[in-house]
Each structure stands twice: as structure tokens, then as C-alpha cells.
Amino acid sequence: MKQLLKKILLIDLIKGLLITLRTIFTQPVTIRYPKQKREIAPGFRGRHALVRDPETGKERCVACLRCARVCPSQCIYIGYKEDETSGRRVLTKYEIEAFRCVYCGYCVEVCPVNAIVLTEFYEYAAYDKEENYFTKEKLLQNWDEFLSLYKHQEYINKFWYLRGIERIRLPYEKRFPTPIRIKKEG
Template sequence: MFSMVTGFMNYGQQTVRAARYIGQSFMITLSHVNRLPVTIQYPYEKLITSERFRGRIHFEFDKCIACEVCVRVCPIDLPVVDWKLETDIRKKRLLNYSIDFGICIFCGNCVEYCPTNCLSMTEEYELSTYDRHELNYNQIALGRLPISVIGDYTIRTIRNPTPIQKITGNPIDSRTITNY
């Protein structure tokens, strides 16, 4: 008899707990109703990237001294540096430099540790192709200047942290809207 009463109590506690969890999840769902949509129409609208965005790597061939620091600090040993030792001047001459962006994790270590600052991160993020072999950039493709999204008149640019006006007229930042 006592076990039956304990079973009913456990059943009641589990029912109350389940109802509380359902109520909490419903309240979270209702809190998202007043939020503004975050979706953008990608090919026609593009976000302006933040200041320290890590996009495609830009490489300046003339500054590189072929020290291979970028290869040593890369967690996946990705940059391929081909060089030749010039015996008459006792210096390395860079022959080829390439990075496969299909494998790159865009950590930025190569840019941070480069002693001559020949590598830099751009704001270019559109690297998609139909053939993965096209993502292997050599020094010519890496040296190409990034495409500016802001200057293109066919694309509507959207700033990421845009201030939004409420009906009352008070500016609200995106952090307040999302309540993170």
C-alpha cells in the first residue's frame, strides 16, 4: 500500500515538473515573438563585415622572405612555400606560395605571426565554387585585391549592428532586441 502511495506521489511530481518545463519553453517561444527578423536576401543584400572579420588571405609577394613561419604556426600545415637558396647572396628566393581555402580554417595565425606583414586578412567571404580545386590559390590569386561590397551599386548593403527606432523613438541596439 505504501509503495502505491509513493508511486502516485512520484507520478504527481513528474507531472508538475513536466508542466513547468512546458510552461518555460512556451515562455521562451513567446519572448521571441517581438524580435525583428535577422534574415537577409543574400545575393541582393549583403552584410557589411565587422572590423576584425577574418576572410580571404591577401598575400604580397614582394614582402615575403620565405621564412616559413606561416607554415609552422598553421595548425594544419596548410601554406605551401617553395623557395630556392641563392648561393651568391645567401638568401632564400620565393618561387611559389599557395593556400588551399577549401582546407583553411581561417584562424589567422599565419597573419599574426608573419614577421614582414606580407599576409593580411581581407573582408572577402564569397569563396564558393563548383570545383574544389579552384579554392587552391597561388601567389597571383592571393595577391589580388579584395572586392569591396560597399562600392557595388547593384547590392544593398546592410550594417550588422544597425540602430533601430521603436515606436517611442528611442534607439535600440541589436543586443537589446535579441536579449542575449
């Protein structure tokens, strides 16, 4: 009897129309993307960059290979050579295949010298596959571009110091991460 009364009075149809009528007068949840850009959430992981040391102008990477070993998608390729005078490793190749990356941030967390960063850029679509294959020069260029558009005076990545881990157990550079001072021209 109730089912018949529901069908005759079209109760379900009226409920659906009321929901539609109610949502017509609410604010839309979408934004007009090219004109309006959404605020970046804290901890957002976007385009990769190699951090350039402000004093020397070279990359901070010491070719320890930790980032390549910890990467779950195996998208980081590093090449190095041994310096005969100092005995240190010199970075010759640092490449990231962005299409394979899952943006987990493990490479940023494990780096003992804070040499790699996932910046807050999310607009890097390309027509060519090679544009999303980041070489060492392209990664350094990404860092320079990121710093030129960065709004604050100092940059410190939230993954450089991990919560829940005692500072004494971290490498020196991770224990006391020094913010990178940004020099703005003009």
C-alpha cells in the first residue's frame, strides 16, 4: 500500500527536485582554473628541483645515492666520479623521470644535505615527453625559477626536519636545517 502511494504521488521525484533546487542557490565548488588559481596546501609536492648552494652556486648533492635507493618507482638516475684530490664524489648526472614518479617525498626526506626538493609548482604539463624528463641542469633551473617566484625571504622545506624523530639521530644538516636566504633583485 505504501509503495503504491509513493508511486502515485511521485515522492522520490519530488525529493530529487528539492535536492536540485537546494543546490542551485549554493556556491559552486569548482573554480575557473586559468583565471583563478587555488591556494597551495602546506606540504604540497610538485615539480622536482635540485637545491643550489647560495655560496658556491653549485648543487648541494654529494652523490650519496640514498634518494635513488629509497625511490619506490626507481625514477632517479645518478652518475658521479671520484675526485682524485679530495676523494669526494662529484655529481656528473642527476636525472628524474617525472612520469614514473609517485611524488611520495621519500627522496626529500632521506637526503642528508637537503639537496632535492619537491617544489610547489603544479603547472608543468607538456606536449613533449622529454620536457618531463628532468636532467641536472633542468632541475637546477627549476630551483632558480621556484626561488624567483617564492614570496618569502627564507625557504625551509617541511620535509627537511621530520616530526617524531629525535634530532640527535638525524645527520647534522637535518638536525639544524639552515633556511635558504632569498635575495630579491629590485
